[in-house]
Amino acid sequence: MDSANHPPRYVFEDLLTVRDTKRYFLLPFDVPPGASWLRIDFYYEPERVPHPKEVANLVCLSLFDPQGFRGARHSFGTHKVVEIGPSAVTPGFLPGPLPAGRWALEVDTFMVLPGTPVSYRAEVRFGSDPEPTGAGPVPSTVWRAQPPLRREPGWYRGDLHTHTIHSDGDETVAGLLDLARQRGLHFVALTDHNTTSQLFDPAVDGNRDLLIIPGMELTTHYGHAVSLGTTSWIDWRTGHERRTISQAIGEIHAAGGLCILAHLAALGDPVCTGCAWLFTDQMPGEIDAMEVCNGPWFQVGSNNPVSLHIWKEWLQAGHRLPALAGTDFHAARDYREGAPTSVVYARELSAAAILEGVARGHVMVSTGPELYLEATLADGRLALMGDRVDPASVRSVGVRWMGAPAGARVLWLVDGEVCAVWEGERGEAAPALPSGARWALAEMWGPDGALLALTNPLYLRA
Ligand SMILES: [Zn+2]
């Protein structure tokens, strides 16, 4: 018998208006001992309002069992189904037994547009018969870190921001990993919206050749941040019980992760609800690094130019914040020509070493061409992009590039000013450092004005 044919044990219905936008509504229900399956059907309407038709209501779900977070469904779609059973679980949710006691379905109202109210209905069903969601082994929810895939230091290329069917992506985890292999990536971070179930997907266990960086995207009502290196759920719900973004960032750090500011200057409400970063106390505050490139440079609605500009303003203001790329992968098209990667210098190919490289700013943003920056110090040591060096100790600076397309230009920027321009498919330069300079970096631009590669800065301080 199909679980949907059981009568619902609980039904919740209500109307939401524009005043309910950006809130969290808890719908509690009690699960008895012995329950073996749970099914929730959540319906809302309307999806869209007539004008403007580009914008939509967005109502998402989080689920909590008596012990804590149990999963989330962060996606469009006005009928959301959640099934947790002995042999299968809906992507976005954590498998395992159903503890008896007080559960809560949380209605997360990302956008309720003015005009027609949104009506919703939630039906909760559960039972103890051996049910119903298909066969297959239940994955573990204990994260097993991969051993290093390579032991030698080097520049490793990967994607630090992706989504799968565990939130609003089109691809399975297996599909994403296959596409990453086709791109020749060494590592992929799995960062679905507001959940961690992607980390326990069977494809993660089956994977041997790609390094998986665990994480999730904290998809708040006022901006998005990628937690990298964490395997537990980070409570993203700012404003819920007076929670602040600073507390959430503190939890990422306590769990050994990095907090990456995502697509800072994305279009915000109502087109992309909550996508623009509005936490004025975290600009950059306790943020560890930020995305300056988030998909092909010129894609529609691109936040890239503004994010890069703001990053440089922060450098000018004295902040030392690594710049990264993440594709924000949602579908195969996001890996088309021009998609950026983060190329990280790491002591080995392991998650810990990649995160260490990211934190130190040993990162080149690249859409394909390579661009390196280093300084040779008086004692013979080498400083990499992202490092802080005493200018008096610098013997020489080296910029190297290769793979530049015809018409590309490499710029040498000191404190935000262009101090040299080079051309050629490949080349090397040893630019001077003006006295008093505070930061210097190299950029490669295509003839069409798109950023092709970017180094992190050398920071110059006595
Ligand atoms: Zn986002």
Ligand SMILES: [Zn+2]
């Ligand atoms: Zn994202």
